Amino acid sequence: NAGVMQNPRHLVRRRGQEARLRCSPMKGHSHVYWYRQLPEEGLKFMVYLQKENIIDESGMPKERFSAEFPKEGPSILRIQQVVRGDSAAYFCASSSPLAAFTDTQYFGPGTRLTVL
Amino acid sequence: AQSVTQPDIHITVSEGASLELRCNYSYGATPYLFWYVQSPGQGLQLLLKYFSGDTLVQGIKGFEAEFKRSQSSFNLRKPSVHWSDAAEYFCAVGNNAGNMLTFGGGTRLMVKP
Numbered sequence: 001n002a003g004v005m006q007n008p009r010h011l012v013r014r015r016g017q018e019a020r021l022r023c024s025p026m027k028g029h030s031h032v033y034w035y036r037q038l039p040e041e042g043l044k045f046m047v048y049l050q051k052e053n054i055i056d057e058s059g060m061p062k063e064r065f066s067a068e069f070p071k072e073g074p075s076i077l078r079i080q081q082v083v084r085g086d087s088a089a090y091f092c093a094s095s096s097p098l099a100a101f102t103d104t105q106y107f108g109p110g111t112r113l114t115v116l
Numbered sequence: 117a118q119s120v121t122q123p124d125i126h127i128t129v130s131e132g133a134s135l136e137l138r139c140n141y142s143y144g145a146t147p148y149l150f151w152y153v154q155s156p157g158q159g160l161q162l163l164l165k166y167f168s169g170d171t172l173v174q175g176i177k178g179f180e181a182e183f184k185r186s187q188s189s190f191n192l193r194k195p196s197v198h199w200s201d202a203a204e205y206f207c208a209v210g211n212n213a214g215n216m217l218t219f220g221g222g223t224r225l226m227v228k229p
Contacts, residue, residue: 004159033216042120042206042219043160056216091159093217105217107152107160 002027004094004108005074012114019079019086021111025094032075033105034067037089049075050097082115089113118143118209122220129197130228137192137223139181139207148210149190150217151181155203163205166190177201202227 005024013019025032030051035043048056049069060067064082069075079086089112093105119142129135141147148167152160164175171183181192190207204224208217 006159035217035219042221043208043217045216045218048216059216104150104162104165106162109159112157 004029004092004106006090006092006108006111008111009109010112010114012116013082014116015083016081019082019113021077021079021090021092021113023075023077023092023094023108025075025092026106028096029094029106030097031095032069033093033095034075034077035091035093037091037110039088043091046077079113082113084115087113087115118147118211118218120207120209120218120220122205122207122223124223125221126224126226128226128228131199132196135192135194135197135201135225137205137207137225139190139192139220140188141190141207141209142188143209143211147190149181149183150208150210151175151179151190151192152206152208153203154206154222160206163192197225197227199227199229201225 004026007022032049034046037043045059047060047067052071064080066078089110091110092108095105121140123138150165151163153163154160163179164173166173166183173181179194183190204222206222207220210217
């Protein structure tokens with residue numbers, strides 16, 4: 001049973017370009033979460049999605065960042081017009097819908113974004 | 117708002133010695149508590165979790181943690197550390213809706229031979 005998949009594992013962008021990060025949840029999981037880890041810091045919650053719905057985006061920056069989880073395909077975190085401060089590791093996690101209040105989030109290996 | 121504090125940024129222990137990593141949380145209701153481990157360049161692996169019941173929780177790799185409501189703590193312990201335990205450890209608290217984890221800043225563990 002494959003775990004949470006993220007790609008690419010490493011992404012380099014120049015300032016002003018767009019970054020697209022993909023996350024495929026574990027089989028049977030329909031809840032997806034995105035977290036950002038800045039250098040030398042812990043993870044910070046960004047957004048929680050279910051299929052075709054954004055449930056909680058309280059941690060998302062108001063501009064340039066967006067996320068989606070379409071009916072088919074992976075979840076996408078999109079960063080437009082990247083700046084150096086966006087350089088970080090972005091982690092995706094997924095959980096099962098069967099026990100939403102107590103279920104564990106399983107994390108992917110992360111995408112390390114570097115903005116030149 | 118929920119928060120998690122891990123007071124020790126770095127800890128160094130000798131192989132075979134015991135380990136305790138501290139975690140203090142702030143949360144208004146009964147917390148859901150987690151410990152994750154992150155090896156360099158890798159994602160997070162769940163070590164153990166506490167939702168309710170027995171306050172002493174057993175996890176993988178020989179780790180355990182004890183929930184102490186009176187102290188708002190959830191410290192991670194291991195009786196004998198192995199060199200492969202060197203990694204960064206994160207404590208996290210989940211909200212009631214189960215949709216957001218708040219992480220502490222992490223404790224980096226180094227193991228001396």
